[in-house]
Amino acid sequence: MKKLDFRSDTVTKPSQGMLDAMASAEVGDDVFGDDPTVNLLEAKTAEMFGKEAGLFCPSGTMTNQIAINVHTRPGDEVMCDKTAHIYHYEGGGVASNSGCSVKLLDGVQGQFSAADVLGGINPDDPHFPVSKLVSIENTSNKGGGTIWKLKEIQSIASVCQQHNLGLHLDGARLFNALVEIDDEPKDVLAPFDSASLCLSKGLGCPVGSVLLGTESFIKRGRRIRKVFGGGMRQAGILAAAGLYALEHNIDRLKIDHLHAKRVREILLDQSWVQEVDYPQTNIVIAEVADSIDVQKCLAKLEENGILAVPFGSGKIRFVTHLDITGTDIDSLETRIKKVSI
Numbered sequence: 001m002k003k004l005d006f007r008s009d010t011v012t013k014p015s016q017g018m019l020d021a022m023a024s025a026e027v028g029d030d031v032f033g034d035d036p037t038v039n040l041l042e043a044k045t046a047e048m049f050g051k052e053a054g055l056f057c058p059s060g061t062m063t064n065q066i067a068i069n070v071h072t073r074p075g076d077e078v079m080c081d082k083t084a085h086i087y088h089y090e091g092g093g094v095a096s097n098s099g100c101s102v103k104l105l106d107g108v109q110g111q112f113s114a115a116d117v118l119g120g121i122n123p124d125d126p127h128f129p130v131s132k133l134v135s136i137e138n139t140s141n142k143g144g145g146t147i148w149k150l151k152e153i154q155s156i157a158s159v160c161q162q163h164n165l166g167l168h169l170d171g172a173r174l175f176n177a178l179v180e181i182d183d184e185p186k187d188v189l190a191p192f193d194s195a196s197l198c199l200s201k202g203l204g205c206p207v208g209s210v211l212l213g214t215e216s217f218i219k220r221g222r223r224i225r226k227v228f229g230g231g232m233r234q235a236g237i238l239a240a241a242g243l244y245a246l247e248h249n250i251d252r253l254k255i256d257h258l259h260a261k262r263v264r265e266i267l268l269d270q271s272w273v274q275e276v277d278y279p280q281t282n283i284v285i286a287e288v289a290d291s292i293d294v295q296k297c298l299a300k301l302e303e304n305g306i307l308a309v310p311f312g313s314g315k316i317r318f319v320t321h322l323d324i325t326g327t328d329i330d331s332l333e334t335r336i337k338k339v340s341i
Contacts, residue, residue, distance in 0.1 A: 001305045004328050004335070006263070008309070009173075009256070009282060009321035012204040018244045025240035029233050030056070031226075037236030041243050045197065045210045048246070050186030053218035055211040056239055057230050060085075060172045063196035063211040065093045066224045068133065070217060071166040071194070074099030076132035079120050081107040083142035085170055086135055097228070101129050109277075110143025114155035121163055134160055136192075137170040139177050142311070145260075145283030147177040150188060157191035169195035172209075176202050176281040179253045193217070202253050202282065203245035204322045207238050249322065256282040259320040259329050266333045267318075272297065272341040274314075284318040285311055297341055304335045 005011050014022065028034030042054035057063045064086050068078060078094055080087055082104040086094060094100050103120050105112040122128035134156060138148040160167045169192045178185060189195050194213040199205040211221055225231060232238070260279040267276045267286045275287045288297055294310045301308060311317035 002328075002331075003305050003307055004324070004332055005307045006318040006320065006324070007307050009201045009319050012321050012323045014204065014206055014241060015322075017248065018204065018241050021240045021244040022237050025236045027234040027236035030235045031231040031233060035234065035236040035239070037243070038239040041239040042210060044243065044246065046212055048185055049189040049195065049197075049212055051189060051195070051212040052215045053213065055218050055221050055225060056232075056235060056242070057209050057211060057225060058207055058232065059200075060170070060196050060198040060209040061090045061093065062225070062228060062230050063209040064090060064135075064168070064170050065097050066211055066221045066228065066230075067168045067194040067196060067213070068094055068100065068135075069098045069224045070213075070220045071133045071168065072098050072100050073130075073132075075129055077101045077103050077122065077129035078133045078135060079103045079105055079117060079131065079165075080135040081105050081110050081112050081137065081140070081143075083107070083110045083140065084135060084137050085141055085172065086137075088142065100132070103131070107143075109146045110137060110140025111146060111148055111152070112156075113152065114159045117156050117159050117165075118163075121165070131163070131165060133166040133168060135168045135170055137172070139173045139281050139283070141172070141283065144277045144285045145173065145176065145279055145281035147180060147280050150181075150183050153188075153191050166193045167191060168193065171195050172198040173201055173281065175250055176253050176257070179251060180257065180281065199242040199245055202256065202321065203242075203249045205238070205241040205245050208242050210242070252322065253282070256320040256322065256324070259324055259326070260284050260318075262329050263318050263320060263332065266329075266336060270336060270339070272339075282320045284320070286316045286318065287314055288316065290314070292341055300339050300341050301336070304338050306332060306335055306339075
């Protein structure tokens, strides 16, 4: 029985077209700046989003952590939503890598306001850490794949400019947002001083994220990447997957979003499901009935070949991706009826 793997959009395997592109990639030593495929990926991504330069890294966690390190000094404070990936899922890296504290903003579904940022800025007083950086996550993972409105981002950017704060984008699933909005990629990134874009989630690459910023920012980021152990040699094999994904796998994200809506409808029909958030993109969060133990529920699902993950108190997350087909969604509907909880 084929496993229906809804645990994450990171579980995808490279398509044959992507593998062919990787196998034929022209490579060099990227630490010396000699890998033409890496250089092309960095330049292409930067041009697409209207930034001066890019830096290819192994992971989105690394690109986020490099950005934080460049923006801050030890003792500074980073502001983000209480559900942010940089706070929950990056191993305490803000403190460990950069010596910074974090101020959590009380947003809604992963999104906060310009007023929240303004209220979170510390006074110019030696008793407090220096407010230095604001990080936005678009789409918001723990928010359920929610998409930020550009107008709100621009308002936050205005506050940041007025108070000498950097503004960073954790764009792990930004491509999912872009296919659902009318704004141009360059306009979406214009308010940000730096941005992390993941290639190994919705775009289906085996590895890789790109950090974007000014030439001087990326020059400093390249040094930090070396310090973090992220310097790769013949990385063009991986960068070729990113170039293939940018050409072939962006527009098709809409299919994942349609599949997510079907997953929601299927889950709502189950007696053990209490509520399911409406998915704006490819993340579906289901709240199980109060009497249901999430781990036991997940075990029952797995017995029927359905994989998902716990997502906080009483919640389960399903994520659609390019390896989930329409036939798989049909199979989910059939199998989940057999789940007795």
